[in-house]
Amino acid sequence: MSEASDFAARLYALARSDNGENVTLELGGVPVFVVQDLDSAHYILRHNASNYLKSMDWFRQALGASRFTENGPAWAERQALSQPFFSRFDREKTVRASVAAARKALDKLYRHANEGRQTIDDAVLRYLAASVMLEVFFDVDLETSGVEPEHIAYLVGFGSEYSFVPARNNIAFSNAEITRFLDIRYKVLHSMQTFRNGDVSEQSLLGRVRKMDADGSHGFRLEHEVTMYFAAASETTAATLGWAMFCLSRWPDIQTRLRSACELLPDLDECLWEDIEGSEILRNFVLEVLRMFPSTPVIARRAIDNDQIGDRFIAADEQVLVSLVGIQHSRKINPDPWKLDIERPAPGGANFGNSISFSTGPRVCGGTRFALAELMSVLLTFIREAKFEATSPDEPNFLFRTQLMNEGGQPVSVSALRSGRFYGNGI
Template sequence: MENLRFLLRFRRDPISALQELAQTYGDIVHIKLGEQHAYLLSHPDVIRDVLVVHHQQMHKPNLQQQPLGGNGLLRSEGDFHKRQRRMMQPAFHRKRITTYAQVMTEYTQQMSGRWNDKQQIDIAQEMMGLTLSIISKTMFGAEVEQDTQTVYNSFTTWMRLNSAHRFSPLDHALNSLPLPRKKQQAEARAQLDTIVYRMINERRASGKDNGDLLSMLLLARDEEGGGDGMTDQQLRDEVMTLFLAGHETTANALAWTWYLLSQYPEVEETLQRELDTVLAGRTPTPDDISNLPYLEKVFTEAMRLYPPAWVTARRSLDIYQVGTFTLPANSLLITSQYVVHHDARWYPDPQRFDPERWTAEARAQRPKFTYFPFGGGPRLCIGEPFAWMEGELVLATLAQNGACAWLQDKKSRWNR
């Protein structure tokens, strides 16, 4: 595809542009963006090589001038990234995150309790509000409740303005101009910083472990590197990173899951039968998840069709060999979850919503990186266990309360 035409297509519809590249030119596609060499890599073995085998030869590219998460886990590199991840890992141990399950189910029940049969709702907005409430509570405990609306408004403002220019080739130039959106983003960021730093200061002064994520981060020590904890700036960056990663992606995954269930009543019926059999009307707990295999298949298949993170990028530090191809240093290596998840080689009839793709036998027949919604390798999303538990508990809780049937009634109102 001619480069200028690709750029214009990518700006308008990035997912379709990447799909067309892969379907037309194969698993390794070279794109010249001015002086920048970029490559779309779409074979699972090559993706594994980039994300796992040769991860030390890669850095994450800086695609935003002022990321809200600062130098948090999503952006940091090298020894600093290893240190931060090592310190944060205990906060996402399964035993720790199961303590947040009650928050997840209670907040879900409160939300569904506000719905009624004659009401038309924006399910994406409802899921976004729910997951933001959950991450706020699990991050800060009760202390954030007085600021919930400010946090929600500031986050949604920042994300909306950021998304509007995320794929613009002129983004760096636009950021140097005194545009209204730049001022609004700065104001939203400042409001969030004020709240986060206040909570950090209050918690440091009290010295209490409130059982939330902030307590874990404050208590974390780098035992392998001198025993130091995080500075206020480091805490702020990691908190912002977890806020972004901890609610937007899960909310999108849940919204698409409800959409798919509304379009495939036979899947919804099978899911409802499993929930009725296992839960019999009671609120689900983490211990129930292993007894709800169809629920897991539904959520897994939804994230195959609509992966919340649909593209991943790395920048090669040195010359990089891919099969018979030698890629120059500083190449931009692009992998797309959406492209791979819709590849008919791995998923026949890829547009169809089919949870039975996720039997143990079917999984064993596919290469590992035919499915990677949370990335892979040392930079695998640290919050993956949290996201799986939250997604499955929210689905089970809402379906128990009749959400699937409610969505079937409103099927005609869905807008693709």
């Protein structure tokens, strides 16, 4: 197992052994400061954010420069381009797209269960998430787009391995692996060229992306930016949906309570965002899944100047990792952090509950509100139309692929509740 693959398990082990305390780990032969204290995280990500640049060079190597990877003016320009669309997206369109995509995903999962499969196919969830993002922000059908979400997932995984290679050392990949990476990267970037074709409004997101690409400032490329939209939106959402299904299967009493609450809402074909948003128990479930299994388990920063955090000296150019796993399992915040508790009031109100789940400060995730709408709409559909049962009692085999994954897929079987959509055993 590579160091990157093992990293997520190390984060959970640290959350238990050094609960809520900052520690120093050796990663790739380099000592790295790992933050598990909430106040320290806020200091790095908010109060002294100007001294801690986002450290995503490895991601730039894999998928190209984008809003996700850049700092300074290059980031500010990209952020100004896309943030108005991420903040003022069409909620009702998101609900309709999410319900439709969730039903298609369930049909696939029912058939998989009927075939005897014991785990969830992550590709189904990636396709679901990517299709919603494309429809809401680009009015594009994923099936006809030519984009393959699994290729993007491969690039993200490759980049997560690269992130653990010490600076100035040789990359520990075989020639065959590098050749495959370059081949898939070419296919991804080539498929993104479809977004250069067709008529679009100059005021749409794609219209503005095309204009900035034509301007060419700060190395902006349409293919790189749209690839980032896929990676940031579909990968994180797919990971969270997988962990939500894991939780539903492991806590059947919570699944039953959620279903009872969801049945009080209007029919899925008539349900509005205001109806879904008003379901406190569903919202709390999403927040608890994100707390226990953060889709992005760690946030990487690099210090510009020397600094001091507690008794730890931070040297200029030193990498710092903010562990969302460690922070969100800290007993300083929650006396019983390993318990899934959907009755726990979520701090932060409208700011997606626990504000650290999607980072905080100037580089907070720009798609937070869209993620909430999509996750709640998809999970409402899942819970009302399907039953989730565990196929294994084993603890998760955590895997770091930039996102937090369960290696081999989530051990969950899905069956239909309604006879009209029956593919599994039902109840």
